[in-house]
Amino acid sequence: MAKRETLLGALRRRELSGxxxxxxxxxxxxxxxxxxxxxxxxHSGCVNCVEWNKSGSLLASGSDDLTVKIxxxxxxLMLTDWKxxxxxxxxxxxxxxxxxxxxxxxxxxxGQVRLHDVSRRETVDVWSCHKSRVKRLAVAADQPQxxxxxxxxxxxxxxxxxxxxxxxxxxxxxxxxxxxxxxxVKCIAINPVRTHLLAVGLQDRIVRVFDLRxxxxxxxxxxxxxxxxxxxxxxxxxxPASVTYVSWSADGRKLLANYSGDQVYMFDxxxxxxVQRRDRAFSAPTLPAALQTRQALPSDGEAxxxxxxxxxxxLAKLDHRxxxxxxxxxxxxxxxxxxxxxxxxRLRRRLKERSWRGDLYAALRAARLESALEPHSSAAALHxxxxxxDLRWWKQAQECLIHLKQQFPGLxxxxxxxxxxxxxxxxxxxxxxxAPMPCSPLGSVRDSEAHFCxxxxxxxxxxxxxxxxxxxxxxxxxxxxxxxxxxxxxSTRLVRAMLGDGEVVNCCQPHPEQCYLATSGIDYTIRLxxxxxxxxxxxxxxxxxxxxxxxxRAQRNHEYHNVRPPxxxxxxxxxxxYASELEL
Numbered sequence: 028m029a030k031r032e033t034l035l036g037a038l039r040r041r042e043l044s045g046x047x048x049x050x051x052x053x054x055x056x057x058x059x060x061x062x063x064x065x066x067x068x069x070h071s072g073c074v075n076c077v078e079w080n081k082s083g084s085l086l087a088s089g090s091d092d093l094t095v096k097i098x099x100x101x102x103x104l105m106l107t108d109w110k111x112x113x114x115x116x117x118x119x120x121x122x123x124x125x126x127x128x129x130x131x132x133x134x135x136x137x138g139q140v141r142l143h144d145v146s147r148r149e150t151v152d153v154w155s156c157h158k159s160r161v162k163r164l165a166v167a168a169d170q171p172q173x174x175x176x177x178x179x180x181x182x183x184x185x186x187x188x189x190x191x192x193x194x195x196x197x198x199x200x201x202x203x204x205x206x207x208x209x210x211x212v213k214c215i216a217i218n219p220v221r222t223h224l225l226a227v228g229l230q231d232r233i234v235r236v237f238d239l240r241x242x243x244x245x246x247x248x249x250x251x252x253x254x255x256x257x258x259x260x261x262x263x264x265x266x267p268a269s270v271t272y273v274s275w276s277a278d279g280r281k282l283l284a285n286y287s288g289d290q291v292y293m294f295d296x297x298x299x300x301x302v303q304r305r306d307r308a309f310s311a312p313t314l315p316a317a318l319q320t321r322q323a324l325p326s327d328g329e330a331x332x333x334x335x336x337x338x339x340x341x342l343a344k345l346d347h348r349x350x351x352x353x354x355x356x357x358x359x360x361x362x363x364x365x366x367x368x369x370x371x372x373r374l375r376r377r378l379k380e381r382s383w384r385g386d387l388y389a390a391l392r393a394a395r396l397e398s399a400l401e402p403h404s405s406a407a408a409l410h411x412x413x414x415x416x417d418l419r420w421w422k423q424a425q426e427c428l429i430h431l432k433q434q435f436p437g438l439x440x441x442x443x444x445x446x447x448x449x450x451x452x453x454x455x456x457x458x459x460x461x462a463p464m465p466c467s468p469l470g471s472v473r474d475s476e477a478h479f480c481x482x483x484x485x486x487x488x489x490x491x492x493x494x495x496x497x498x499x500x501x502x503x504x505x506x507x508x509x510x511x512x513x514x515x516x517x518s519t520r521l522v523r524a525m526l527g528d529g530e531v532v533n534c535c536q537p538h539p540e541q542c543y544l545a546t547s548g549i550d551y552t553i554r555l556x557x558x559x560x561x562x563x564x565x566x567x568x569x570x571x572x573x574x575x576x577x578x579x580r581a582q583r584n585h586e587y588h589n590v591r592p593p594x595x596x597x598x599x600x601x602x603x604x605y606a607s608e609l610e611l
Contacts, residue, residue, distance in 0.1 A: 053496035057542050057558040058513060058523060064543075065103050067553040069096055072116075074547035075489060076534060080122045081168075083538045086545055087131055088553055089117035095133060097145055100545065100555055109148035113137055118489060119164040125171040132174050134161030140176050140186055154186050155194040156203045162489070163214045167222040175225065177212035183227060185239075205242040208235075213488060214272045220279030224250075228270025232258045233472060234284050234294070253282065253294045255475040256302040257388035271490045277497035281476075285492035288485050288588060290385055291504050292475040293516070302474045303391065309426035312395035312411065331367045334360065338373065349578045350381040351481065355520025358477075361393070362517055368407065371397035375410060379417060383585045385478040387418050392474075405435045409443050416447060421454050479514045481521040481581030482506035483588065487533055495537050495544070503544065505532030508584060511546055511556075524577055527554060 072091025079086055085106070086098040095117065096108040111117060115136035123130040123142075130151075131143050138159055142152035159180035166174060174186040182198055183206035195201035211230040218224040225237045227249075235249035258268060268286040275282055282294040300315055338360045345352055357377045361370040371393040378390040391414040398407040408431050415424035428451060431438055438444045483506050484490045492504035495513070501522075502514045511527035514520065528548035536545045544556040 053498075053501055053537075053542055055522075058495075058501060060558040060560075061513075061523065061525070061542075061544070061556050062559045063525075063554060064557040064559075065100070065555040067098050067100065067103065067105070067555065068551070069105050069108070070094070070551045070553075072551060073549050074534070074551065074553055075116065075118050076120050077536050077545045077547050077553055078120050078122060079536060079539055079545070080128045081124065081539065083540050083543070085122070085128055086553070087120045087122060088547065089120040089133055089135075090551070091116050093117060093135075095120055095131060095143065097131075098553070100543075107145060107148060109143065111135075111141055111143065112150045112153070113139060113141065118160065118162050121164045121166050121174070123166055123171055123174070124168045132164055132166070134164045134176055134178075136160045138178065138180075140164065140174060140184075142174070142188070152188065153193065154184070154203070156184050156186075156192075156198070156201050157182065158198060159211070162212065163216075165215045165217045165225065167217045168219070169222055175215060175217065177215040177227065179211040179213070179230075181209045181211060182207045183212060183215060183225070183237075205239070206237060206247070208247060211269075213270055216273045216275055218275050218279040219277060224279070226273045226275065226282055228273045228284060230269040232268050232270075232286075234270055234273055234282065236282075236296075251296070252472045253284070253475070254302060254472045255286070255289075255292045255385060255388075255478060256304070256392070257385040257475075257478070258286075258289070259302055259304045259472075269488070271484060271488050272492055274491070274493045276494050276499045281494070281499050283492050283494065283502065285484060285490055285504055287488060287490075291479040291482070291492045291502060291514075292385075293477045293479070293502070294473065295476045298473065298476065300474050302472045303388075303395070307423075309415075309423040309430065311430065312399040314396075314399045331364060331369075334364055335367065335369050342373075349575070350377075350383075351521050351578060351581055353377050354381055354386075355515070355518035358520070359518035366400065368397050368400045368404070371400070372407075372410065375414065379414075383480045384588055385480070387414070389478065390414050391418060405431075405438055405441065405444075408435065409438075409441070409447065412447055413443075416450060416454075419454075421451070424451055477516070477519050479504075479519055479521070481514075481524075481577075481584060482510070482512045483508050483584040485588070487531055489533050490531075491533065491535050493535055493537055503535045503537065505535050505546065505548060506584070507531050508580065510580070511535060511544075521577060521581055524580060525556070 070090040070092055074088050074090050076089045077086060086100045088096050093111055093113050094108050095111055097106045099106055111133050113135040117133050117135045119134040121132045122128055129145050131145055134140050138157040138161060140154040140161055141150050144151050157178040157180050159178050161176050161178045163177045164174055172188045176184045182204045184203040185205045186203055192202050198204050212227060213230060214228040216226045223239045225239055227235045232254050234253040236251035238250045268289040270284050271287050272285040280296050282296055285291050341356055354377045357374040361374045364370050375390045375393040378386040394411040394414040398411045401407045412427050415427055479502055482504050486507045490505050495501040495503050499516055502516055504512050506512055509526055509528050510524045511532050513523040515522050527546050528550050530549035532546055532548040534547045542558055545553060547553045
């Protein structure tokens with residue numbers, strides 16, 4: 028089991044490596060004591076974006092009131108503000124690198140990207156190439172002269188301050204258009220380490236990563252495709268998902284995507300595991316390369332058994348109504364003991380018991396890993412067959428059944444096998460209708476590494492999710508139920524929920540160096556959060572620690588995700604009524 032690093036050890040590592048200090052601050056103690064530190068007031072409309080400068084000494088905010096404001100958050104002061112010249116809502120604001128924090132770019136609903144001089148409080152450049160709402164801007168630390176913009180006209184533009192082109196009538200002919208996908212672009216993010224990689228989230232289920240060095244050769248061809256396999260596993264989906272936000276980890280190896288109508292998903296950029304799909308033929312499970320390496324190493328059987336007994340003891344002490352805590356313990360054990368077959372068996376069973384969105388697919392992946400680790404185990408093979416049946420992947424379940432008969436000729440005497448075979452036989456005799464798979468011409472779509480459940484994301488399409496720390500130990504996201512949610516990455520467990528807005532929390536931006544968090548939403552107020560000098564067991568108004576209240580809220584958010592409201596004002600009204608029923 029991985030040993031927890033001490034504060035002294037982290038300080039020494041920072042001194043030797045020159046790494047960011049963010050990993051020093053975001054530990055469990057500080058996360059437990061995170062609470063409202065200050066409120067910044069001054070906007071007269073919803074605050075749709077907040078953005079730290081590189082050092083974290085300044086905070087920029089853009090709003091429905093068409094202004095940008097620059098704050099000194101540590102003193103709670105507004106330093107300057109100005110009318111941007113935008114005619115409609117501002118969705119994105121970015122400090123440009125290597126300009127002494129004097130230049131800020133903004134993108135808005137009017138389709139324009141504007142560049143502003145902070146000290147002069149005026150607009151110094153305007154691009155009018157987009158034909159629909161500009162949802163996100165991105166900049167790279169090593170290219171201060173470039174601004175990337177993503178728009179709902181389906182394009183991503185590269186805006187070069189050194190060039191003269193500022194407007195166009197034809198997107199296909201515009202020299203600034205570098206990516207044209209003909210599907211609304213909702214979010215973009217540049218990899219902080221490999222700055223030639225740009226992640227793009229669209230109004231569909233797939234996150235695309237483009238190599239900016241080659242986008243002129245093919246405006247539609249990405250180098251990597253990511254999507255949660257659970258989204259390809261459903262025979263019917265009450266609300267097709269789209270990506271509202273993408274963000275990279277500090278080392279550029281992890282990618283987060285927040286999906287409308289679904290969960291937050293984490294992808295490993297360097298992993299090569301492709302999505303399991305029910306419209307593809309069954310394939311025998313194989314071990315990922317990382318596990319093949321681990322399996323080649325000598326294992327300590329006694330240590331594995333001791334760790335497994337300790338897990339069972341912890342599970343026995345937990346109230347099993349708190350399903351997130353139970354699943355979290357199993358996830359954590361599987362990550363810490365990835366070569367132990369029993370880890371995946373327990374994880375599979377707990378995921379099946381919870382059965383939240385994405386859980387049955389995650390249970391299938393756990394069963395396939397269990398079977399790959401123990402290819403001669405009929406019990407592990409039966410778990411895989413059961414997982415296919417739970418997902419109602421009848422075609423693959425039948426092919427898996429044939430595979431098992433060939434591999435284990437004596438399996439027909441097993442009672443569990445007979446139950447599954449009968450269940451499958453009845454289903455094949457009455458196949459019914461299945462909804463078609465989502466259309467995807469893409470060949471190899473990489474699967475998610477983990478999913479994080481409990482928040483609600485349907486009412487707005489700018490809801491963020493970010494890593495709190497440089498070591499990817501915690502994730503933070505806003506929610507439609509007025510709350511800020513924090514998850515532990517290793518266990519995927521929901522560990523905090525804090526009241527962050529009167530209606531909806533959209534923006535959650537961690538400070539680049541300190542344990543400090545800026546959030547905003549439908550309220551006209553920016554809220555700042557930091558650890559407070561208090562007993563970590565103290566619960567303040569609006570704060571939900573691990574327990575019955577947090578579990579109940581997460582459960583209700585899960586249930587509401589599965590309801591397809593009529594849409595429009597009725598949908599908003601329904602959820603406002605739902606949120607008001609959850610007493611804080």
